[in-house]
Amino acid sequence: MQAPELPPWWARTTVYQIYPRSFLDTNGDGIGDLPGIVRKLDWLRDLGVETLWICPFYGSPQQDLGYDVSDYDAVAPEYGTRDDVRRLLDEAHARGMRVVADMVLNHTSNEHPWFRESRSSRTNPKRNWYLWRPGRKPGGKAPPNNWRSLVGPRGWHWDERTQEWYWASFLPFQPDLDYRNPEVQEAMLGVVRRWFAFGFDGLRLDIFHAIFKDERFEDNPFSTRLLPSEDDPDGFLQSYRRTLHHPETIAFARTLRRVANEFQDPPRFLVGEVFGQPSALRRYCEGGDGLHSVFLFKAMRAPFTAAGFRDLVLEFEREMPAPLVPTWVFGNHDRSRRGERLGYHPEREKLSAAVQLTARGIPFVYYGEEIGMRDLDVPLATAKDPLARMYRFLPDIVARKLHAAGILLNRDACRTPMQWSSAPNAAFTDPGAAPWLPVHPAAETVNVEAEERDPASILHCYKRLLRLRKDRPALHAGALTLYPEHALPPEVLAYRRTFGDDVVDVLLHFDDATRRVRIPGDRCVALASTYPAPLPIREDEAVLRPYEALVLGR
Ligand code: GLC
Numbered sequence: 001m002q003a004p005e006l007p008p009w010w011a012r013t014t015v016y017q018i019y020p021r022s023f024l025d026t027n028g029d030g031i032g033d034l035p036g037i038v039r040k041l042d043w044l045r046d047l048g049v050e051t052l053w054i055c056p057f058y059g060s061p062q063q064d065l066g067y068d069v070s071d072y073d074a075v076a077p078e079y080g081t082r083d084d085v086r087r088l089l090d091e092a093h094a095r096g097m098r099v100v101a102d103m104v105l106n107h108t109s110n111e112h113p114w115f116r117e118s119r120s121s122r123t124n125p126k127r128n129w130y131l132w133r134p135g136r137k138p139g140g141k142a143p144p145n146n147w148r149s150l151v152g153p154r155g156w157h158w159d160e161r162t163q164e165w166y167w168a169s170f171l172p173f174q175p176d177l178d179y180r181n182p183e184v185q186e187a188m189l190g191v192v193r194r195w196f197a198f199g200f201d202g203l204r205l206d207i208f209h210a211i212f213k214d215e216r217f218e219d220n221p222f223s224t225r226l227l228p229s230e231d232d233p234d235g236f237l238q239s240y241r242r243t244l245h246h247p248e249t250i251a252f253a254r255t256l257r258r259v260a261n262e263f264q265d266p267p268r269f270l271v272g273e274v275f276g277q278p279s280a281l282r283r284y285c286e287g288g289d290g291l292h293s294v295f296l297f298k299a300m301r302a303p304f305t306a307a308g309f310r311d312l313v314l315e316f317e318r319e320m321p322a323p324l325v326p327t328w329v330f331g332n333h334d335r336s337r338r339g340e341r342l343g344y345h346p347e348r349e350k351l352s353a354a355v356q357l358t359a360r361g362i363p364f365v366y367y368g369e370e371i372g373m374r375d376l377d378v379p380l381a382t383a384k385d386p387l388a389r390m391y392r393f394l395p396d397i398v399a400r401k402l403h404a405a406g407i408l409l410n411r412d413a414c415r416t417p418m419q420w421s422s423a424p425n426a427a428f429t430d431p432g433a434a435p436w437l438p439v440h441p442a443a444e445t446v447n448v449e450a451e452e453r454d455p456a457s458i459l460h461c462y463k464r465l466l467r468l469r470k471d472r473p474a475l476h477a478g479a480l481t482l483y484p485e486h487a488l489p490p491e492v493l494a495y496r497r498t499f500g501d502d503v504v505d506v507l508l509h510f511d512d513a514t515r516r517v518r519i520p521g522d523r524c525v526a527l528a529s530t531y532p533a534p535l536p537i538r539e540d541e542a543v544l545r546p547y548e549a550l551v552l553g554r
Contacts, residue, residue, distance in 0.1 A: 003500040010269035011325045012476040015364045016049035019333045020079050022417050025429035030436050034080035038088050045095045048466025053100040053204050061111050063173050064386050068109035072191040089199040098201035106207050107174040115175050122162050129184050130175050131167035146219045148236050169210040189259050202269030209274040212249045214242035230297035233275040250283050253290035278319035285324050293325050306493040306510040326361035337414050340375045347547035350461040350530035354549030357465040358506045360480040370462040371451050375413040376440045385411040416440050421449035455532040468528045473499040505552040509544040524552040
């Protein structure tokens with residue numbers, strides 16, 4: 001059979017997300033930096049990840065730790081310099097890796113010169129770069145409408161000097177830009193072009209679903225939902241119909257794609273942070289002229305059972321059929337770590353890694369996920385996260401209860417320093433330095449050095465599966481077909497990946513028993529397991545150990 005054409009690099013890649021503040025500190029100030037990432041590039045390459053996504057490193061007052069940008073062309077001094085970004089790109093490219101920057105288009109910091117100007121007077125030329133509205137009620141003291149921010153309270157903020165309200169989708173110090181103003185689009189597309197020209201291979205687009213809001217500022221309808229979730233952004237008794245997923249946002253995805261297409265060798269990649277059901281999110285990518293892909297956060301919520309993941313794989317295949325590409329995300333800098341949800345059970349974590357790396361889609365591995373890092377219980381009162389500070393009036397017990405239900409009020413929990421070894425400060429920073437967030441006490445045993453020594457570790461499982469995925473076109477580029485349900489016990493999910501002549505089968509065992517399963521189809525060999533070595537296949541029967549994933553080939 002003639003080999004089909006390989007899809008573009010971004011559709012085949014594996015992404016590793018780095019929160020620069022927490023990865024490696026090279027100057028002893030307790031804050032991770034860009035030279036720290038450069039120093040670990042060999043390690044990352046040997047791990048087997050192909051693309052790095054770096055959370056924002058731009059000039060920022062760091063109130064939201066970089067997601068509040070005051071200078072899009074500068075680098076925050078605690079992270080390094082533009083030369084360090086240059087070196088990071090060059091060194092990563094020299095190792096055959098790609099680098100994706102994090103782009104915050106929706107809002108700036110309130111300390112951005114544009115916003116300072118905008119709020120200086122109603123007649124300032126930058127006034128209409130942001131969303132300013134008069135209030136209701138005498139004196140304008142009631143907000144223009146009922147819109148809530150993504151994080152709960154009203155998103156309108158009163159400006160005493162100019163006696164109007166400005167809109168912020170996230171926190172008050174992150175005013176939204178007005179993308180109906182062509183000057184704003186031009187300015188922000190300029191930022192995008194400059195970082196692409198600098199050499200970034202792609203962009204992760206922060207809260208992209210919020211870019212355009214209802215032009216007439218009509219109220220959001222009532223909803224019975226109390227709290228938003230990964231797959232439904234409605235909450236706080238409001239449907240976000242007028243503030244999220246606006247048709248003009250989908251159209252703007254196409255504008256951005258045209259800008260990305262101006263750059264080739266390599267073609268640039270756009271992945272959107274958007275929240276909702278896959279059926280709604282596909283609109284951002286449909287037609288092949290919008291975003292290349294979007295995060296499908298639903299995987300974080302799927303019941304950890306064969307049936308749960310079967311439904312999910314089916315849904316991802318139905319809603320994001322090739323050439324669209326789903327994404328596999330189990331954690332990031334805003335959400336509970338995967339291990340937390342899986343009860344810190346290494347075999348379950350490895351099984352989840354197997355889904356992430358063998359199902360069709362782009363895997364996003366959050367730093368530390370590959371060693372099983374855990375959430376830290378940090379009291380709201382001492383939080384660095386502005387979201388937690390906003391909710392610090394809540395008793396910690398409430399925050400803990402929400403955390404247990406998968407809602408992270410204090411995002412410090414999942415942002416603690418990378419655990420490189422059991423040395424003081426987990427070798428993230430100098431032994432005598434004070435890391436910006438405490439190192440998790442589990443670093444004693446859960447760390448890179450210890451796991452490098454242990455072939456049964458989560459880390460080695462990642463290495464094996466990443467290597468295999470890179471070697472086998474079926475895994476990085478192939479179509480996916482689920483095995484019929486009746487062919488296997490209910491605790492086992494199986495699919496076949498096919499690319500031309502390359503065929504790989506994946507068996508995923510969501511149970512703590514040991515069971516024999518008949519493998520449908522022709523004779524095959526075990527290529528890899530989540531255990532250090534697969535058991536040999538006898539005839540047409542495989543033995544699956546507790547929570548084992550087995551990859552079979554010919
Ligand atoms: C996104 C980021 C989050 C940030 C927010 C506002 O959700 O992932 O960390 O606080 O947007 O920019």
